[in-house]
Amino acid sequence: MSEPTTHALWGGRFRQGPDPRFWALNASLAVDQRLGRYDARASRAWAQALGRAGVLTPSEVEALTQGLARIEAEFAQGTFPFAESDEDIHTAIERRLKELVGEPALKLHTGRSRNDQVVTAFRLWMREAIDVLAHDVRDLMQALLTRAEADQNVLVPGYTHLQQAQPILLAHLWMAHFWAFARDRERLADTRARVNVLPLGSGALAGTTLPIDRAALAHALGFAAPTPNSWDAVADRDFAAEFLFVAALIGVHLSRLAEQIILFNTREFGFITLDDRFSTGSSLMPQKKNPDGFELARGKAGTLIGLLTGLLATLKGLPSAYDKDLQEDKDAVFRAFDTLHRLLPVVADSLRTLHVHADRTAQALDPATLATDLADYLVERGVPFREAHRLVGQLVQRAEALGVGLHELPLHELQAVHPAFQADVYERALDPRAVLARRDVLGGTAPRRLREQLTQARLLLEEPGPFGPEPQPEP
Numbered sequence: 001m002s003e004p005t006t007h008a009l010w011g012g013r014f015r016q017g018p019d020p021r022f023w024a025l026n027a028s029l030a031v032d033q034r035l036g037r038y039d040a041r042a043s044r045a046w047a048q049a050l051g052r053a054g055v056l057t058p059s060e061v062e063a064l065t066q067g068l069a070r071i072e073a074e075f076a077q078g079t080f081p082f083a084e085s086d087e088d089i090h091t092a093i094e095r096r097l098k099e100l101v102g103e104p105a106l107k108l109h110t111g112r113s114r115n116d117q118v119v120t121a122f123r124l125w126m127r128e129a130i131d132v133l134a135h136d137v138r139d140l141m142q143a144l145l146t147r148a149e150a151d152q153n154v155l156v157p158g159y160t161h162l163q164q165a166q167p168i169l170l171a172h173l174w175m176a177h178f179w180a181f182a183r184d185r186e187r188l189a190d191t192r193a194r195v196n197v198l199p200l201g202s203g204a205l206a207g208t209t210l211p212i213d214r215a216a217l218a219h220a221l222g223f224a225a226p227t228p229n230s231w232d233a234v235a236d237r238d239f240a241a242e243f244l245f246v247a248a249l250i251g252v253h254l255s256r257l258a259e260q261i262i263l264f265n266t267r268e269f270g271f272i273t274l275d276d277r278f279s280t281g282s283s284l285m286p287q288k289k290n291p292d293g294f295e296l297a298r299g300k301a302g303t304l305i306g307l308l309t310g311l312l313a314t315l316k317g318l319p320s321a322y323d324k325d326l327q328e329d330k331d332a333v334f335r336a337f338d339t340l341h342r343l344l345p346v347v348a349d350s351l352r353t354l355h356v357h358a359d360r361t362a363q364a365l366d367p368a369t370l371a372t373d374l375a376d377y378l379v380e381r382g383v384p385f386r387e388a389h390r391l392v393g394q395l396v397q398r399a400e401a402l403g404v405g406l407h408e409l410p411l412h413e414l415q416a417v418h419p420a421f422q423a424d425v426y427e428r429a430l431d432p433r434a435v436l437a438r439r440d441v442l443g444g445t446a447p448r449r450l451r452e453q454l455t456q457a458r459l460l461l462e463e464p465g466p467f468g469p470e471p472q473p474e475p
């Protein structure tokens, strides 16, 4: 960007224009032009509020309203003409408005500061961005639910410490990830409520001298209420930090899911195969088929965490209301939004299209994962759990020494350890399907409980939440 010839917004007290290198540093248009539609919409509401306050005549309001509507259309069509001298999106719009409607454009900024203006446009943008992300997250939840419905009978080893622990249903594991994203969707709803307040009318920091009805202005722009303190209104970027936190946590959840898939997709596990459409090959090794999409999910989680900590670090030292440091907020938030809006649909469709190898997951199950159930068998027959635990530990050792699975130990071996073992032990405690069915507690992996969980999940997906009904065009 070259040195501007005029500084329409603030040049009056300056004898010299800015150094071009300083100008390039200071200008934010490259980032904040994305706020164009939102800034024009807020300006239209401001012009009307100035009219109601008696500051502008009806014909001035009319001219500004029409000019700003035209500018909004130019942003929507991508035809808005930017100029070299535009410092930021607010400057650009005011300059363009002057070209379109002349004199009244010079009155639009009455009683307003870019400090309350920028944060108003940013909040309008973010409200829509949250709706889009909520839709993306919902679609991923839907993909996990569909996956769970399809994999309801697939027996897999459940892991703790990445060591086989107890048998579970694969559907139960998909649903574990579903609930994490359900909480993220709630977090988006919570954040949306704190985003949805109006700063406009706060001026630079102290409020405006004009008789502006801020409640009416809030209503006109679809905000729930005006902010209660003008200083806080222009300084507050909690909503941006919150947005970045929710984005980072979604990233972390995607990363944990991705790591699970990457492991299951290895030859060593062999539990799943990714669809060709969501895998990549190697330039050197012809046989390779790599899970790059999930690796990117895992990698981008790191970037999202960085965006959050970056903004928090920017905010922590700011003493006064608006400082130019705050200009850093939009880049971080836009990048987080773009990252997730690209990632979530790919992860959802990668899940929808992957192939599960149910024979392989069942084979992989180590019979020793039935040890807890063997202990429970003794507990049901009056043996204290701690004692049962110790006795079954001996049986695990014995099976290892004999080179057989726990379920293959003959009854006399079991009875040598405790006489309470009877012939029914094999079907009650040493059959993976039977022990699954006995995890029949609310939230457990028993097929009956899983079906309850699926019903609960389907109902949740039907709730629209506070979000816009349709995903908006990409903000």
Ligand code: ARG
Residues within 6 Å of the ligand: 028, 032, 088, 114, 115, 118, 322, 324, 326, 327
């Ligand atoms: N480009 C600025 C931003 O993004 C707009 C606000 C500038 N306000 C000011 N007083 N310099 O934060």
